[in-house]
Each structure stands twice: as C-alpha cells, then as structure tokens.
Amino acid sequence: MEQVLGSDSVPSGPMDKSKVLTVKPLRCLVPIFPSQRDTTAPQTSQFASVPPTGPFPPGAAPFFPFFASNESQRQGTGANQGRSYPIPSPVPLNSFRTPASAAGNGDIGTSRRSSRNRVAADEDGYSQGDAYENSFGMYTEDGSDVVKKRKSRKKAKGRPAIAVSLSEVDIESLVNNLLKSFNLVEIDTFYQANSDKELVERVLIVYNLLRRKITQIDDSKEAVPGVARRPDLRSGTILMNKGARANVKKRIGTVPGIDVGDIFFFRMEMCLVGLHAPIMGGIDYLTVKVSADEEPVAVSIVSSGGYEDDGDDGDVLIYSGHGGVQRKDKQQMDQKLERGNLALEKSLHRANEVRVIRGVRDFASPTGKIYVYDGRYIIHESWIEKGKSGCNVFKYKLVRVAGQPEAYTVWKSIQQWKDGVTTRVGVILPDLTSGAESLPVCLVNDVDDEKGPAYFTYLPHLKYTKPFASSKSFLNCSCSDGCEPATNCPCVQKNGGYIPYTALGILLSHNSLIHECGPACLCPRTCRNRVSQAGLKIRLEVFKTKDKGWGLRSWDPIRAGAFICEYAGDVIDSSAVESDDNYIFDATRSFDQLEFVPIDDPVKVPFPLIISAKNGGNVGRFMNHSCSPNVYWQPILRENHDQSYLHVGFYAIKHIPPMQELTYSYGMVRTDKDGPRRKKCLCGSSKCRGYFY
DNA sequence: GGATGTTCACTGTG
DNA sequence: CCACAGTGAACATC
Numbered sequence: 001m002e003q004v005l006g007s008d009s010v011p012s013g014p015m016d017k018s019k020v021l022t023v024k025p026l027r028c029l030v031p032i033f034p035s036q037r038d039t040t041a042p043q044t045s046q047f048a049s050v051p052p053t054g055p056f057p058p059g060a061a062p063f064f065p066f067f068a069s070n071e072s073q074r075q076g077t078g079a080n081q082g083r084s085y086p087i088p089s090p091v092p093l094n095s096f097r098t099p100a101s102a103a104g105n106g107d108i109g110t111s112r113r114s115s116r117n118r119v120a121a122d123e124d125g126y127s128q129g130d131a132y133e134n135s136f137g138m139y140t141e142d143g144s145d146v147v148k149k150r151k152s153r154k155k156a157k158g159r160p161a162i163a164v165s166l167s168e169v170d171i172e173s174l175v176n177n178l179l180k181s182f183n184l185v186e187i188d189t190f191y192q193a194n195s196d197k198e199l200v201e202r203v204l205i206v207y208n209l210l211r212r213k214i215t216q217i218d219d220s221k222e223a224v225p226g227v228a229r230r231p232d233l234r235s236g237t238i239l240m241n242k243g244a245r246a247n248v249k250k251r252i253g254t255v256p257g258i259d260v261g262d263i264f265f266f267r268m269e270m271c272l273v274g275l276h277a278p279i280m281g282g283i284d285y286l287t288v289k290v291s292a293d294e295e296p297v298a299v300s301i302v303s304s305g306g307y308e309d310d311g312d313d314g315d316v317l318i319y320s321g322h323g324g325v326q327r328k329d330k331q332q333m334d335q336k337l338e339r340g341n342l343a344l345e346k347s348l349h350r351a352n353e354v355r356v357i358r359g360v361r362d363f364a365s366p367t368g369k370i371y372v373y374d375g376r377y378i379i380h381e382s383w384i385e386k387g388k389s390g391c392n393v394f395k396y397k398l399v400r401v402a403g404q405p406e407a408y409t410v411w412k413s414i415q416q417w418k419d420g421v422t423t424r425v426g427v428i429l430p431d432l433t434s435g436a437e438s439l440p441v442c443l444v445n446d447v448d449d450e451k452g453p454a455y456f457t458y459l460p461h462l463k464y465t466k467p468f469a470s471s472k473s474f475l476n477c478s479c480s481d482g483c484e485p486a487t488n489c490p491c492v493q494k495n496g497g498y499i500p501y502t503a504l505g506i507l508l509s510h511n512s513l514i515h516e517c518g519p520a521c522l523c524p525r526t527c528r529n530r531v532s533q534a535g536l537k538i539r540l541e542v543f544k545t546k547d548k549g550w551g552l553r554s555w556d557p558i559r560a561g562a563f564i565c566e567y568a569g570d571v572i573d574s575s576a577v578e579s580d581d582n583y584i585f586d587a588t589r590s591f592d593q594l595e596f597v598p599i600d601d602p603v604k605v606p607f608p609l610i611i612s613a614k615n616g617g618n619v620g621r622f623m624n625h626s627c628s629p630n631v632y633w634q635p636i637l638r639e640n641h642d643q644s645y646l647h648v649g650f651y652a653i654k655h656i657p658p659m660q661e662l663t664y665s666y667g668m669v670r671t672d673k674d675g676p677r678r679k680k681c682l683c684g685s686s687k688c689r690g691y692f693y
Numbered sequence: 694g695g696a697t698g699t700t701c702a703c704t705g706t707g
Numbered sequence: 708c709c710a711c712a713g714t715g716a717a718c719a720t721c
Contacts, residue, residue, distance in 0.1 A: 230707065233711055240713080267706065271713070279713050281704035287715080296715095304705080322704070339703080339715080367707065 174213060175238055182206050184244040195246035200257030200273045203239070203246050205654060207272055208560045209510070211235040216498050216508045220485045236268035236279075247274025250286040252299050253353045253376060260375040261407040263557050263657045265362070267302075270371060276300045276357055282322055283340025296343035298379075300355035301398075302371065314400075314409035317356060317377065319344075321394030324387070332389035341394050348379040353401060358408050362557075364537075365504055370557055372411060372657070375404040407657075414555045414658055418539070428452055432542060433618075436460045438535040441619055445544035453542070453550050457616035459568045460535065467643040468607045474639035476520035482527040483517065491517050491529050505531045506561040507634070507651045513606065514649065518638040531563045532636050532649045538564060542622045548682050551661050552622040558656040564631060567620040567648040569613030576612075583613035583621045585648060587635065589667030589693060605635050609646045620650060625692045626663030626683035630656050633664060666692045 179185050182202045191199065214231040239245060247255050255275050270276040277284050282304065285296045303319055321344065324335035335341060347354055353376040362368040377398040387393040416422040426446030433441050436458045443452055475490040483489045485499050492499055494515035500508055505528075507514075517529045525534065539555040558564065567585045577584060587609040613621035623631065636647040650664060663683065678691045 230711065232707070237712065268712090277714070278704060279711085280706060281714085283704090285715095327703080369706085 171214065171217075171238075175210065175242065178206050178209060179242060179244055184242075187243055192243065192245065193247070193249035195256055195274070197257035199246045201654065203244055203272050204269060205560070206244060207235060207239055207269060208654075210238065211266075212502065212506065212508045212561060215502060216485075219502075220498055232266045232268050233279075236266075236272060239272060245272045245274070250274070250277065250284070250299055252286075252297065253355070255355070258373060260373060260405045261410070261657050261660075262373045263655050264357075264371040264373070265368065265559055265655060267371070270302075270357065275355065275373060276302055281340065283343060285340055285343030295346050296339065297350065297352055298340065298343040298347040298354045300357060301340075301344075302357045302359060304359040304369065314412050316400070317358075317398045319396045319398060321396070324391055324393060332387065332391045334392040335394050337394070344379060344394070344396050345382060348382055348396070351378060353378060354398065356398060356400070360411060364556070364559070372408055374400070374408040376401045410657075410659055417555070424541075433458045433460070437618075439537075439539055441536075442541040443543075444541050447544050447546060450544060453622070456614070456621070458618065459613075459616040460618055462566060462568050462611065462645075462647055463570050463616070464645060465571065467640070467645050470639070470642050470644050473642045474518070474644075476522065476640070477517060478522040479527065480522060480524075482523050483529045491515060491521060491523075495529075499529050501528055501531045501563075502561075503528060504559075505534075505537065505563055506559055507531075507563065508561070510632075510634075513604075514634055514636045516636050516638050516647075518640040518645070520640045532566050532647060533638075536565060536619075538562070540565070540619050542619065545624070545661065548624050550622050551624050551663075552619055553659055553661045554656065555658055557658055558652045560652050560654045562652045564650040564652060564662065565618060565620050566636075566650065567611055567613065567633070568618035569611040569616060569621065572610050572612050574608065574610055577610065578612075578614070581612055581614045583617060585609075585611040585613070585620075586667070586669075586693075587646075587648065589669055591665060591667040605646070606637065607644065607646050609635070609648070611648065620648075623650070624661065624663050624683075625666040625679075625681065626685060627665065627681060627688045627692075628683070628685040629663045629665050630654055630660070631662050631664040669693050 182205065184202060184206060187199070211231045211234075214235055218229060218231060246257060251274075255273070258273060258275050264270050264275075267276075267279050271279050282302045283298060284300045285298045287294045287296050301319055303317055321335050321341040322339070323341065324333055325331075326333060337345060344354070346352075356374045356377045358372045358374050359369045360372060362370045377400050380397045380399050382394060382396045384392050385395050413422070417424045424442060424444060426444045427442055428445055428451060429443040431440035432443040432452075437460055445452075477483060477489045477491045479487070479489050479491075483491050483499060485492060486497075496512070498508065500512070500514045500516075502508060514532075515529075516532060517523050517527055521527075523529070538558060540552060541555060542550055542552055545551040554564075569583065569585070574588075577586075587605045630653050631650050632653050633648050633650050636649045638645045638647065650662075656662065679693065681688050681690055681692045
C-alpha cells in the first residue's frame with residue numbers, strides 16, 4: 001500500500017520522509033543535485049576522501065616501523081628458529097610491488113617468473129612436516145592467561161604485548177612466517193589503499209590459513225570456558241593490526257581484485273579486502289565533501305536474506321534500512337534517516353552505484369552463511385513501511401546494473417536444478433558414475449554436439465594391485481567414536497598431535513603429509529580423519545569446455561581447504577606408462593611452488609606413486625591443468641600394519657564459486673628435455689607457462 | 694581553529 | 708546465547 005508513497009517519492013525528493021519522521025537528520029540534507037557524471041564511467045577517485053599518500057586511518061600505517069623492528073628482533077628468538085628447515089629468509093622479496101600506480105596499464109605478474117628458481121632447492125629432500133606444525137606441537141598448555149591479556153592489550157592497540165603465554169608467541173611467529181611467505185610484511189601504503197587481484201588473493205589466503213590454524217590450536221586444547229571461540233575475528237584482528245589488508249580506501253563501484261560472483265565465508269574476509277568494511281553492519285558508506293558540507297554516500301550493502309523477496313527476479317533487491325531496534329531490550333522503534341539510511345538516500349539521489357553482497361545459507365554448515373558479491377546496483381526508489389511492530393522501516397529498491405556477469409542468479413538456477421524445478425540445459429547423463437558415488441555427477445555439453453568422453457570404467461577409489469611395503473609396522477587406532485584431537489590416538493599423533501581436518505572436513509594446514517586412518521583402524525567410516533574416504537561431498541559436473549575438452553566444475557560453493565575428490569585409477573609402475581595415456585597422475589613430477597600455498601618445504605611424497613585413469617578413474621581424471629589453479633593436491637597416507645597405501649587428495653586453494661572450472665597444476669616431468677610429452681597449455685592465465693608436462 | 698588523540702555508540706555475527 | 712571488532716562521529720586535548 002505504501003507503494004503509492006514510494007512511487008511518487010522519486011521525483012518529489014526526501015520531503016516525504018522528513019514529514020513522516022519527526023527525527024531530524026544528523027546532518028542536514030543539502031539540496032539534491034543531479035549525478036554529475038555518467039555512472040558507467042570509471043569512478044576512480046572522484047569522491048576520494050583519502051589522499052593516496054595518507055593521512056592514514058589509525059592502526060595501519062603508523063605501526064609499520066614498529067613491526068619491522070619487532071620482526072628483526074624476533075629473527076633470532078622465535079620459537080622455531082632452532083629448527084633445521086631453511087627459513088625462507090628475507091623471502092624472495094622480489095622487490096615486488098613497485099607502486100601499482102606505475103603499473104597503470106595493469107601489466108602485472110609478468111615479472112614473477114623468478115619463483116621458479118626455488119624448484120632447485122627441493123631436490124635434496126627434507127624432513128617431513130612443516131614449520132608451523134612443529135612449532136606448535138611443543139606447546140599445548142592451556143591459555144587461561146590469554147583472555148586477560150587480550151583485554152589489556154586493547155589499550156595499546158596493535159602492539160604485541162610482552163610475551164606472556166607460549167602459545168601467543170607461537171601465533172606471533174606463525175603470523176610472521178605467513179606474512180613473510182606471502183610477502184605481506186610491509187605493504188606499500190598506496191598499494192594497500194589501491195590494491196589488485198594479487199594482493200586481494202594473498203590476503204584472503206593468509207587469512208584462511210591463519211584462521212584454520214587458530215581453529216586447530218583452539219581445537220586441540222580442552223575447551224576453556226570463557227575463552228572466545230572466534231578464530232574468524234581473532235585472525236582478522238591480527239591481520240588488521242599488521243596491515244595485511246587490501247583496498248583500505250573506500251570506493252564507490254568496482255573494487256580492484258574482486259570479481260562479481262566471488263564468495264566469502266566470513267564478514268571479516270570482506271572487511272580485509274575492502275569490499276565491505278563494517279564487520280557487522282549491513283550498510284557501508286563514506287563521507288564526501290560537498291563544498292563546505294559533507295554528506296554520506298553508500299558504497300555497499302550486505303543483504304543477509306530474509307526480506308528481499310520480490311519473487312524470482314534475481315536482479316532486483318528490496319533492502320531494509322538499519323536501526324530501529326533497541327539493543328538492550330530489543331524494543332522496536334522507528335528507523336531514523338541517519339548514517340547508512342541517509343547514505344542510501346543520498347546514493348539514490350546521486351544515482352550512485354552500490355555494491356550488493358547477498359548472504360545465503362550455507363548448507364554445508366547450517367550455522368554459517370556464504371556471501372556472494374553480486375555486483376553493482378542502482379537504487380531506484382525508497383519508501384517507508386510500517387514494520388511488524390508498527391514502526392517505520394526504510395525500504396530501498398535496488399536494480400542490478402546491466403552487463404555484469406551472472407552471480408546470484410547462478411545460485412538460483414542451481415537450486416532449481418537440484419530441486420528438479422528446472423532441468424539443466426545440455427545434460428547428456430544425469431549421473432555418469434551410475435550410482436558409484438554418493439552424489440550424482442552430471443555430464444553436460446552446452447557448447448557443441450559431442451556426446452561424451454571416450455569410454456572408461458568409473459572407479460570411485462584408487463585401485464592398488466600391491467600396496468607399498470614398509471619396514472616398520474604401524475599402529476592402528478581404536479577410537480570407536482571416531483578420532484578426536486587432543487587424545488593419544490596413534491593416528492592423531494602421526495599428524496603431529498592434530499587431526500588434519502576441521503569438523504567440516506576442511507584441511508587445516510598445507511604442506512604436510514596427511515595421515516588418515518587406515519583399513520585396520522577401528523574408527524567408523526565417518527571418522528574425522530577419513531575425509532578422503534568418505535566419498536564425494538560436493539555436487540560436481542563434468543562439462544565440455546570451449547577448447548580444452550572435458551572439464552570439471554561444481555554446483556556447490558567450495559571453501560578454501562575443502563576436500564574435493566581423490567585421483568582414482570590404477571596404480572601402475574613407471575615402466576607401464578603408455579605414451580598415449582593422457583590420464584596419468586605422476587607424483588614424481590616436479591611441481592612448481594604454488595603461488596598461493598605457503599613457501600615452505602613441499603611435502604615429500606614417500607613413494608613414487610603413478611596412477612593411470614585411462615581405463616578406469618573417477619571425476620578427478622577430468623580436472624584440467626592450469627598455471628594458476630584453484631585446486632592443489634596433497635598426498636594422503638593410509639597405513640595398515642606393514643603396508644602403506646598412498647592416495648592423492650584434491651583440495652581447494654581458495655574459495656571457489658559455483659560453476660567455476662576446477663583446475664590444478666599437472667607438474668613437470670623432471671627429466672624433461674623438451675620431450676615429446678609437452679602439451680600446449682590453454683589455461684589462459686596471465687601467468688601461463690605456455691605448456692605443461 | 695585546525696590537527697590529533699580518545700571514547701563511545703552503532704552495527705549482527707558465528 | 709553472548710562476546711566480539713571496525714568504523715564514524717562526538718568529544719577532548721594540543
């Protein structure tokens with residue numbers, strides 16, 4: 001009914017609202033002026049409120065010198081300095097980021113080939129395990145003093161307190177190692193304000209590594225009541241204080257390094273990369289100078305679901321303003337035209353773009369949410385409605401700017417495919433595994449008329465004719481309820497005292513050999529330490545790519561670290577490799593250090609495993625190569641008395657949105673002398689080597 | 694009165 | 708359920 005009000009409020013401006021509201025705005029409403037610019041034009045810094053060189057928000061820049069000295073001081077005393085692993089010393093500080101301004105033409109990434117020279121270093125082996133693991137294994141005492149300390153630290157913002165608790169020292173050195181590995185130690189101020197894809201990705205990956213690691217540590221302690229269990233916030237604060245963040249400068253419109261469709265699993269992630277700054281609030285805005293006056297302008301909103309409604313059109317969003325809820329007693333009251341609400345109002349009149357992030361329920365983790373960046377919207381109208389309690393609520397109608405890649409609508413389509421409401425176009429087979437997997441795997445071709453890949457037998461698991469023999473005999477566990485962290489279960493011990501996975505089956509740390517429970521272990525199939533044995537958890541599809549044959553992608557969003565599938569097939573001897581076999585997985589190849597996996601010693605594969613999936617295999621055989629992959633593999637060992645079964649597990653490097661192709665690096669043949677096996681690479685990445693194995 | 698430092702309120706989340 | 712943190716804006720001090 002109020003729609004009537006809404007429709008005529010467009011031309012008549014804000015007067016309606018001030019009439020309805022007795023509240024006077026915090027800042028006066030200056031006269032409306034037309035959007036002074038075509039909104040499709042790039043909006044780089046028209047409203048820049050922060051000069052590129054500062055002054056900087058407190059908490060970021062001023063602390064760099066401090067941390068730098070802290071860093072060098074720590075060099076000799078850190079918890080793992082005594083270890084023999086080569087410290088990734090001053091890091092390949094590839095002098096890296098000359099201010100992005102200089103690279104105005106966006107020619108990034110061409111100078112990074114040098115990471116290759118690290119390959120030579122790995123050839124003489126190393127002890128297994130990684131620095132992070134080991135540095136933690138030593139201290140698992142309680143952290144009861146941590147709580148108090150964190151409070152008192154708040155005063156001296158960002159200053160690392162004198163080490164009180166051993167585990168805090170550990171976290172400090174873990175963080176420093178991570179930051180060094182990913183070249184996030186002292187980010188150029190301008191680059192920090194105006195970032196790019198590289199920085200965004202590195203920040204996100206470090207955030208997730210840190211968060212998972214802290215989760216793992218928390219997990220291994222017995223629950224201390226009162227200790228905050230929010231690794232998401234804790235790791236976020238740490239990175240904030242260290243300045244390891246991107247796009248600090250707020251901006252209207254597109255954020256460098258963030259693509260429409262990108263997904264996030266925590267509010268903190270969006271905060272760290274400058275997509276949406278408020279850690280809780282739904283509306284982000286900045287203040288712009290208008291002659292002598294200032295006014296707020298909205299930059300992004302998070303719609304956490306609930307009230308969007310408006311039927312099936314995924315390009316329209318009805319958004320409610322904030323406020324109107326008494327915090328203490330949860331009393332409802334009228335919303336006021338201030339802060340975010342005022343900013344949205346201003347954006348409406350200026351016809352500014354507003355980024356929209358849609359929160360959707362995460363079915364893999366019912367308590368969690370996934371945030372989908374759905375691109376830029378324009379506010380078309382606003383009005384006031386009476387809420388349930390009879391109080392005034394602001395409503396804004398946003399319409400998606402045309403010409404952007406699909407994002408949220410993809411999610412809607414997938415949901416409909418799953419529900420059987422609509423059918424996927426181009427389906428050749430609804431389940432190419434014929435029921436061999438716990439979930440169906442669709443075979444789809446919507447690009448040409450090829451009817452499917454060459455014949456093969458679907459094998460859900462790796463087939464061994466003979467396991468690797470071991471000289472020693474392994475203990476099996478007897479955890480009848482499944483293995484738990486912080487127990488003396490032999491399988492947990494083999495993993496350095498931890499279970500390598502979270503309760504959700506997310507891999508907790510990179511670069512370690514994963515010891516899963518073996519056939520003789522008495523724990524159930526559902527044990528947390530049998531993630532790769534539990535079958536598919538992600539709804540995958542095999543699809544025809546434009547130019548790379550068949551490929552693999554997912555209907556479900558995938559979290560960084562999630563297990564995707566193993567590489568199934570027949571374990572063969574190196575002498576049995578046929579030259580026309582395009583489905584070889586060869587763990588003895590050399591694998592370039594992945595850019596987004598910590599620069600640590602890579603895991604040594606304990607046995608020379610070669611798998612052929614030519615005649616038989618699983619979905620893993622369809623995953624294509626890429627020089628900048630979103631998936632990587634790790635060896636998994638399952639032991640059984642004196643036998644070892646080595647498996648290859650695929651895990652997500654980063655969060656992967658639905659329908660994005662899954663790729664990993666096939667590696668290089670070590671003795672390659674420009675041999676005949678080289679294949680032209682079509683990955684299309686800016687870092688493409690041009691060929692693979 | 695401009696610059697800088699401090700405190701507080703506001704915002705849902707996991 | 709409830710502690711949690713970034714930010715803007717008001718307030719305080721230089």
